[in-house]
Amino acid sequence: MKKLLLSSTFLVIASAAATAADLRLPAKASIAAVPAFSWTGCYVGAHVGGTNISTSIATNFEGTGRTADDNGTGVIAGGQLGCNYQQGTWMFGVEGEGAWSNGKATNSPAFSAAASETLATKNTNEFSIAGRAGIAVDRTLVYGKAGWAWGSFDFHSTFICCALGIQVLTERSGSSSLNGFLIGAGIEHALTRNWTVKFEYNYVDFGSRLLASHVTLGGFPVDVNRSLTRQTFKVGANYLFDLGGAPLVAKY
16 A cells, blocks of 8 residues: 555656646747937928127228227028938038028228218028038937038118218118138937937128228228128927938847
8 A cells, every 4th residue: 555655656746747847937028129319311400590790890981991890680590401420429411501581780980070881781591501520429419510601691881971061971782692611519409219409509700891992972982891700599400311220229
């Protein structure tokens, strides 16, 4: 009887061990790899902001030089498009912009007690092409840019002078296209995979230009040279077309 009981116990234990050996531990479900954010791709967007125009007037009357400096402000609104390429944490790209502007500055150099001139400069639009380079920290991009800008400007001159004891008012108006170098810097952040927002500062130096050269009724020569720079602060949003094939990053 004892032998039968021992034999039965042994068979039960052996069978349990064999069953346990056949059991498989449940495999841990893997989490699918998710793509890391990449700035590589092309984008289109819009921006608004404020602009400050600084003008410096150098004018000549009766052989005597006069200067006048002034600042004017305004608003801008426009759009941009460009393409980025990210390599590691570095981003390189090119961007074109176009904007409407109403920035205006006025100068009033005094020639003498009896002669003066008021010159108004208004920026109506601006376009630019620039290269961008920056460092990306995941969804945040800090960048600088440099390129060339050109824009349309309206000029108006009101000249008051004396001729034979009579006050003479002369008005002149015209338009001109100016161009110069552009530098800037900004920060951009991706809210989603495709939508980004940015804040940017630009500085444009349009150089110096001879705006007027005329002779008064009294026979006095008047030459007017103007130097013009523009600073712009703007906020914008871009839609980034994901063309970069961002690397996959597995998360467990």
